[in-house]
Amino acid sequence: MKTPTLRKKKSRFQATKINPKRFHPSQVRYLLFLIPLSLFMLLPLVYILNHAFKPLDELFYYPPRFFVTNPTLDNFRRLFELTGASGIPMSRYLFNSVVVTVLVLFFSVLISTMAGFALSKLHFRSKKIINEINTIALMFVGVAVSIPRYLVVEKLGLIDNFFVHVLPYLALPVGLFLVKQFIDQIPNELLDASRVDGANEWQIYTKIILPLIKPAVATIIILSFQAVWNSADTSQTYINDDTMKTFAFYMGTLTNNTNGVAGQGMGAAASLIMFVPNLVIFILMQSNVMDTMAHSGIK
Amino acid sequence: MTSLLRLITRPRRPAGAIRESQPIAYLFVLPYVVMFSVFIVIPVIAAIYLSFTYFDTVRSPLWVGFENYVNILTNDEVFMQNVIPNTLKFAVIVGPGGYILSFLLAWMLAQLPAKLRTVLALIIYSPSLTAGVTMGVVWKVMFAGDNTGYLNSILLKLGLIVEPVIWLQSQEFLLTIMVVVTLWSSMGVGFLAMLAGILNVNQELYEAGYIDGIRNKFQEMIYITIPTIKPQMLFGAVMAIVGTFSASSIGVALSGSNPTPQYAGQLIVNHIEWYGFIKYEMGYAAALSVVLLLIVYAFSRLAYGLFGSKNE
Numbered sequence: 297m298k299t300p301t302l303r304k305k306k307s308r309f310q311a312t313k314i315n316p317k318r319f320h321p322s323q324v325r326y327l328l329f330l331i332p333l334s335l336f337m338l339l340p341l342v343y344i345l346n347h348a349f350k351p352l353d354e355l356f357y358y359p360p361r362f363f364v365t366n367p368t369l370d371n372f373r374r375l376f377e378l379t380g381a382s383g384i385p386m387s388r389y390l391f392n393s394v395v396v397t398v399l400v401l402f403f404s405v406l407i408s409t410m411a412g413f414a415l416s417k418l419h420f421r422s423k424k425i426i427n428e429i430n431t432i433a434l435m436f437v438g439v440a441v442s443i444p445r446y447l448v449v450e451k452l453g454l455i456d457n458f459f460v461h462v463l464p465y466l467a468l469p470v471g472l473f474l475v476k477q478f479i480d481q482i483p484n485e486l487l488d489a490s491r492v493d494g495a496n497e498w499q500i501y502t503k504i505i506l507p508l509i510k511p512a513v514a515t516i517i518i519l520s521f522q523a524v525w526n527s528a529d530t531s532q533t534y535i536n537d538d539t540m541k542t543f544a545f546y547m548g549t550l551t552n553n554t555n556g557v558a559g560q561g562m563g564a565a566a567s568l569i570m571f572v573p574n575l576v577i578f579i580l581m582q583s584n585v586m587d588t589m590a591h592s593g594i595k
Numbered sequence: 596m597t598s599l600l601r602l603i604t605r606p607r608r609p610a611g612a613i614r615e616s617q618p619i620a621y622l623f624v625l626p627y628v629v630m631f632s633v634f635i636v637i638p639v640i641a642a643i644y645l646s647f648t649y650f651d652t653v654r655s656p657l658w659v660g661f662e663n664y665v666n667i668l669t670n671d672e673v674f675m676q677n678v679i680p681n682t683l684k685f686a687v688i689v690g691p692g693g694y695i696l697s698f699l700l701a702w703m704l705a706q707l708p709a710k711l712r713t714v715l716a717l718i719i720y721s722p723s724l725t726a727g728v729t730m731g732v733v734w735k736v737m738f739a740g741d742n743t744g745y746l747n748s749i750l751l752k753l754g755l756i757v758e759p760v761i762w763l764q765s766q767e768f769l770l771t772i773m774v775v776v777t778l779w780s781s782m783g784v785g786f787l788a789m790l791a792g793i794l795n796v797n798q799e800l801y802e803a804g805y806i807d808g809i810r811n812k813f814q815e816m817i818y819i820t821i822p823t824i825k826p827q828m829l830f831g832a833v834m835a836i837v838g839t840f841s842a843s844s845i846g847v848a849l850s851g852s853n854p855t856p857q858y859a860g861q862l863i864v865n866h867i868e869w870y871g872f873i874k875y876e877m878g879y880a881a882a883l884s885v886v887l888l889l890i891v892y893a894f895s896r897l898a899y900g901l902f903g904s905k906n907e
Binding site for chain 2: 314315316317318319323326327329330331333334337338340341343344347358359360362406407408410411413414415418419420421423426429430433434435436437438439440441442443444445447448452463464466467469470472496497498501519522526547548550560563564566567570571574575578579582585586587588589590592593594595
């Protein structure tokens with residue numbers, strides 16, 4: 297660690313330092329660009345936040361006003377009272393989304409950490425080829441094969457099956473890639489030592505690997521959460537039964553309906569319900585994510 | 596740093612008695628491999644197979660050889676006149692544009708102290724937390740076609756337009772709006788990876804660089820930062836390419852119809868869905884899917900060429 301006096305002497309280096317310890321006037325030039333840009337990036341979020349709390353008369357204002365003057369929870373109340381097309385309450389969609397999301401998070405973490413452990417630390421014949429295929433699959437664009445995927449789901453008899461919300465999200469090539477890279481950093485000596493002590497591979501996985509790769513687990517959680525919580529695709533494509541659709545799908549119908557301006561208020565309230573969990577999870581886990589991303593490079 | 600650690604650990608591995616195959620490993624990878632095969636590998640293979648057939652979902656696929664591909668190139672007016680130009684415009688601006696922007700933003704953020712950096716990075720990353728549906732609400736109101744839309748109302752007040760513009764149905768503006776909206780949420784995983792990469796560059800490299808004659812921040816970025824974080828740059832590039840094409844169905848979400856008005860925002864993804872889910876020409880749609888996957892693959896190879904290391 298450099299002391300403040302040292303830093304003063306080396307002031308030329310201070311000005312060119314990455315990851316500085318404290319604020320320095322030379323940083324102002326970056327802020328001049330970053331702060332206006334951040335405000336611009338925030339606009340839509342600020343909009344949702346305000347719109348969601350606007351009472352009906354403010355939603356109807358002309359010309360429209362950006363900020364709310366008398367915030368109320370009316371939109372949320374109406375949203376919760378509203379029932380979907382076939383008399384299904386909104387809470388049902390929300391419940392479905394929560395169940396689907398929890399299942400996806402649990403199983404995608406389990407599946408990709410297990411695979412990541414084997415691909416990084418165990419020896420078997422197809423290891424190299426699986427790693428290579430998975431790295432190629434990073435380039436995979438899911439929307440490109442939505443049709444054959446539909447045919448596969450149909451052949452498996454999964455149409456209108458609740459688990460069709462979960463299964464397509466379990467194989468996440470980016471997730472496995474990041475986990476594997478992260479496990480690569482764990483020294484083999486550590487594992488060999490426990491093998492000498494009589495631990496089997498499952499114990500090594502649960503007792504040593506899992507506790508050491510929390511940052512990577514947090515990263516899969518975030519990536520999977522964003523993929524599943526925000527997606528209306530599975531409801532749209534694979535599910536006909538309205539009671540099994542998810543909140544993201546329901547939200548889409550809110551704004552397409554003829555509810556007009558009042559619908560916008562509810563839509564904003566629903567967006568806020570969608571957005572807040574994303575934000576909270578990311579804030580809680582951001583330092584873990586940055587740890588994982590440090591090992592994200594493709595060689 | 597990463598590669599250094601690997602260099603240290605790798606040669607020691609064969610020393611132990613565990614060099615031979617461990618059957619239990621298959622159990623560990625099995626669940627992933629099954630899911631991966633069912634939802635990624637098989638659909639890709641099915642797409643390739645179907646692309647050589649005529650398939651209307653009612654009768655079984657009829658082998659037609661390269662007919663679908665020939666039709667894409669010679670018979671599909673919408674594809675050649677609208678879809679390809681739109682896709683290229685969209686992909687070139689959003690892909691490299693978004694990528695360069697996220698690198699520059701990550702680089703600038705790295706020049707700031709930790710707390711300030713975390714807050715700004717969070718704000719810049721936040722739009723990509725919720726792409727798609729959630730944001731439909733926002734954009735539809737911002738760009739609403741009557742005078743209650745924010746953009747219309749501002750422009751009317753400033754006197755820049757005389758009557759409200761129907762933005763999302765307009766042949767002139769739809770593609771531009773799609774580009775702006777997608778760029779706005781393109782600071783995703785790749786952005787975080789590059790930021791983490793830049794923060795982990797060894798400080799001594801910079802000091803050595805200055806001794807060797809680097810004069811300013813720009814040279815620092817070109818000669819030290821970028822070569823050092825090549826692996827993260829590559830990861831970011833692949834994520835940018837995939838993100839660009841995955842987000843490209845947004846035109847239909849914004850305008851509310853497929854095909855988009857006068858094909859103004861029709862990209863290859865929408866074209867696939869139109870043929871597949873609306874016209875039920877699955878074989879032709881599959882051929883388009885294969886073309887799209889090849890485009891993505893070609894762009895990724897380009898990124899590998901730029902940033903990949905050849906020796907590994």
